[in-house]
Amino acid sequence: MTQKNLVSIISSGLSKFGRLEGKCSREIFVEAAKEAFEKCPNLDPVKDIEALFIGHMGESFEHQGHTGPILADWAGLLPRPAIRIESACASSGVALRMGIMAILSGMYNIVMVGGVEKMTHRTTMDVTEFLTMASDFPFEQWNGITFPGLYALMATAHMHKYGTTEEQMARVAVKNHHNGALNPKAHIQKEITLEKVMSSRVIAWPLKLYDCSLISDGASCLILTNPNIAKTFTDIPVHIIGTGQASDTIGLYERDELTTLKAGRLAGREAYKMAQVTPKDLDIIEVHDCFTIAEIIAYEDLGLCKPGKGGNLIDQNVTNLNGEIPVNTSGGLKAKGHPVGATGTAQAYEIYLQLIGQAEKRQVSGAEIGLSYNVGGSGASATVHIFKRG
Amino acid sequence: MTQKNLVSIISSGLSKFGRLEGKCSREIFVEAAKEAFEKCPNLDPVKDIEALFIGHMGESFEHQGHTGPILADWAGLLPRPAIRIESACASSGVALRMGIMAILSGMYNIVMVGGVEKMTHRTTMDVTEFLTMASDFPFEQWNGITFPGLYALMATAHMHKYGTTEEQMARVAVKNHHNGALNPKAHIQKEITLEKVMSSRVIAWPLKLYDCSLISDGASCLILTNPNIAKTFTDIPVHIIGTGQASDTIGLYERDELTTLKAGRLAGREAYKMAQVTPKDLDIIEVHDCFTIAEIIAYEDLGLCKPGKGGNLIDQNVTNLNGEIPVNTSGGLKAKGHPVGATGTAQAYEIYLQLIGQAEKRQVSGAEIGLSYNVGGSGASATVHIFKRG
Numbered sequence: 001m002t003q004k005n006l007v008s009i010i011s012s013g014l015s016k017f018g019r020l021e022g023k024c025s026r027e028i029f030v031e032a033a034k035e036a037f038e039k040c041p042n043l044d045p046v047k048d049i050e051a052l053f054i055g056h057m058g059e060s061f062e063h064q065g066h067t068g069p070i071l072a073d074w075a076g077l078l079p080r081p082a083i084r085i086e087s088a089c090a091s092s093g094v095a096l097r098m099g100i101m102a103i104l105s106g107m108y109n110i111v112m113v114g115g116v117e118k119m120t121h122r123t124t125m126d127v128t129e130f131l132t133m134a135s136d137f138p139f140e141q142w143n144g145i146t147f148p149g150l151y152a153l154m155a156t157a158h159m160h161k162y163g164t165t166e167e168q169m170a171r172v173a174v175k176n177h178h179n180g181a182l183n184p185k186a187h188i189q190k191e192i193t194l195e196k197v198m199s200s201r202v203i204a205w206p207l208k209l210y211d212c213s214l215i216s217d218g219a220s221c222l223i224l225t226n227p228n229i230a231k232t233f234t235d236i237p238v239h240i241i242g243t244g245q246a247s248d249t250i251g252l253y254e255r256d257e258l259t260t261l262k263a264g265r266l267a268g269r270e271a272y273k274m275a276q277v278t279p280k281d282l283d284i285i286e287v288h289d290c291f292t293i294a295e296i297i298a299y300e301d302l303g304l305c306k307p308g309k310g311g312n313l314i315d316q317n318v319t320n321l322n323g324e325i326p327v328n329t330s331g332g333l334k335a336k337g338h339p340v341g342a343t344g345t346a347q348a349y350e351i352y353l354q355l356i357g358q359a360e361k362r363q364v365s366g367a368e369i370g371l372s373y374n375v376g377g378s379g380a381s382a383t384v385h386i387f388k389r390g
Numbered sequence: 391m392t393q394k395n396l397v398s399i400i401s402s403g404l405s406k407f408g409r410l411e412g413k414c415s416r417e418i419f420v421e422a423a424k425e426a427f428e429k430c431p432n433l434d435p436v437k438d439i440e441a442l443f444i445g446h447m448g449e450s451f452e453h454q455g456h457t458g459p460i461l462a463d464w465a466g467l468l469p470r471p472a473i474r475i476e477s478a479c480a481s482s483g484v485a486l487r488m489g490i491m492a493i494l495s496g497m498y499n500i501v502m503v504g505g506v507e508k509m510t511h512r513t514t515m516d517v518t519e520f521l522t523m524a525s526d527f528p529f530e531q532w533n534g535i536t537f538p539g540l541y542a543l544m545a546t547a548h549m550h551k552y553g554t555t556e557e558q559m560a561r562v563a564v565k566n567h568h569n570g571a572l573n574p575k576a577h578i579q580k581e582i583t584l585e586k587v588m589s590s591r592v593i594a595w596p597l598k599l600y601d602c603s604l605i606s607d608g609a610s611c612l613i614l615t616n617p618n619i620a621k622t623f624t625d626i627p628v629h630i631i632g633t634g635q636a637s638d639t640i641g642l643y644e645r646d647e648l649t650t651l652k653a654g655r656l657a658g659r660e661a662y663k664m665a666q667v668t669p670k671d672l673d674i675i676e677v678h679d680c681f682t683i684a685e686i687i688a689y690e691d692l693g694l695c696k697p698g699k700g701g702n703l704i705d706q707n708v709t710n711l712n713g714e715i716p717v718n719t720s721g722g723l724k725a726k727g728h729p730v731g732a733t734g735t736a737q738a739y740e741i742y743l744q745l746i747g748q749a750e751k752r753q754v755s756g757a758e759i760g761l762s763y764n765v766g767g768s769g770a771s772a773t774v775h776i777f778k779r780g
Binding site: 024057064073079087106134137138262 | 460
């Protein structure tokens with residue numbers, strides 16, 4: 001079996017990530033859509049884009065659900081079908097997968113996928129509460145655990161079982177802040193030191209402030225088509241050659257293991273198989289570093305190293321920007337920011353930029369194959385996509 | 391071009407609709423899933439069902455988002471991909487469409503689609519607030535208008551432009567309660583009189599209590615496959631031969647016309663064209679009667695009559711159970727109930743039952759082609775599906 005191009009990306013857009021004061025999500029989404037439209041001058045969005053698949057996590061942030069039609073309206077796409085997907089922080093990773101299915105189904109030739117979230121206008125307490133809705137109400141939320149707490153449970157289990165250290169987790173933050181400092185759209189464009197991470201206040205031990213991703217506003221999008229049509233619109237398409245998705249119990253308490261995300265492993269396996277690639281073939285990866293421990297576990301679940309060896313990869317600088325396999329060149333959720341619904345397609349945006357050679361100061365030279373890994377909640381949803389330069 | 395069977399329904403399930411005290415949405419969904427599994431004994435859900443697409447409108451009702459994996463877990467489908475779709479009250483109509491796309495894409499052979507909502511444990515004020523999130527925050531919610539108010543604006547516009555009367559709207563309620571009284575799963579199984587509707591208290595003039603659909607708990611699901619595989623599982627498949635979806639502005643204030651839903655017209659047109667049928671070919675219809683005026687407008691938007699003539703259809707008993715083209719044999723949202731996320735696939739469940747001749751006391755004899763029409767919000771989302779007995 002040879003590699004098959006499932007769909008092709010012909011353009012993409014990303015708003016500035018950060019505290020976008022005075023802007024609501026529809027306005028932020030327009031910023032991303034405009035970039036995608038401007039970068040694809042042969043495309044007439046109104047005529048050519050046939051459907052919109054949007055990741056948007058929380059109706060509570062803006063007291064606004066039913067966001068598909070709103071974003072279609074603001075992006076000038078009415079009366080096209082517009083669908084909101086909610087898979088917690090994997091919402092737009094799943095929206096991307098729905099877009100791929102939409103093209104493969106033959107129902108559409110060209111679709112837009114994307115995501116958006118507006119978060120920074122709410123208090124940290126509100127944001128924490130709204131995000132917990134992605135965990136189990138009766139057995140997690142009700143007992144007072146929040147996402148830092150859930151990932152802290154994974155971190156302590158990983159430390160106990162494999163000897164992973166707080167310093168190793170902190171180095172993930174240092175690496176991603178280094179990358180974020182090179183990304184003009186990142187929420188925080190500032191390097192941090194290991195000391196700064198280690199001495200930052202404890203949020204949920206062993207996770208400290210700088211082990212946690214950011215509360216950000218932002219939007220992202222991609223325009224997908226089938227590989228034949230792609231040639232009409234761009235000389236440098238990027239093809240998606242693999243997609244995987246799996247689910248797990250929403251509650252951590254129901255799982256056999258806390259040191260790995262089963263849904264992530266299964267999604268990765270499906271995507272690798274479909275793409276006919278192995279971890280060794282990857283040139284660049286974006287993973288879901290909602291907390292630093294999540295990036296270490298991601299290395300293991302994606303097969304970059306054996307279970308328990310994720311910390312070593314960080315110690316050996318393997319995943320640095322100039323390492324063997326750079327991870328989170330965008331700055332990741334840690335420094336680029338994590339407007340939850342936007343994250344999945346923002347990861348794909350970074351891979352796309354890298355593969356077409358437009359990642360500027362953070363460009364990984366000669367990158368040909370990339371992977372994005374988007375996780376919802378504490379791993380109840382996971383999607384993996386594999387991309388190839390056309 | 392000849393009719394083409396896009397996908398086939400091989401089983402379906404529906405929970406009791408109503409005030410399901412003590413049960414949360416995951417438990418209610420299991421009730422629907424169990425029926426679907428039991429009705430399809432050759433199917434091994436764990437092995438055969440490859441993905442789950444769920445309509446679920448409001449994270450606020452149970453302080454619970456990320457419902458895809460939860461329902462997959464409770465239905466025994468882990469670790470299969472499970473995706474929550476939110477298109478307001480059209481959530482599971484859109485989930486059905488995603489299921490069709492999933493099969494057509496070739497990525498899956500068998501998928502489950504469905505929807506669920508738990509509403510009755512909240513106060514009416516809470517429910518009203520949560521539902522308004524499907525309307526525009528800055529220009530509708532903020533100014534205090536709720537869904538009865540939005541549909542009242544449509545009703546008064548329709549009365550003004552076409553002379554539609556309060557009695558005609560009330561007759562929709564009488565008809566649907568008559569049908570609901572024959573449906574053992576309906577929320578309210580009780581006939582009502584025209585006088586009772588007309589004298590019920592005003593909610594938002596001209597809409598009175600009995601012009602409004604119900605706040606209900608409930609779940610629904612269908613199992614879809616491609617037409618070839620369907621034969622393995624059932625001797626009486628129902629094929630879906632048309633699907634349509636369109637979007638409109640979320641706010642009524644942005645529309646040219648209040649007497650019609652443009653998204654509904656466009657979704658219907660797409661579905662009719664794909665199915666190669668006209669309104670005259672339909673034997674049975676389920677429409678989105680969230681308010682009685684919505685059913686009258688639906689007649690017109692689906693082409694059962696000319697614009698403005700919907701009231702006449704009711705006066706002439708055309709859409710009665712024993713009429714020329716029965717509409718809402720299930721009792722509709724009005725009497726069967728409206729657990730918002732469950733409604734789209736509950737409509738499809740009724741059409742399925744009718745087409746396989748299992749609608750018991752409300753069976754329309756010889757029904758061969760049916761249509762379901764599911765609306766989100768005040769019409770910003772709409773889906774139409776056309777079904778044919780296999």
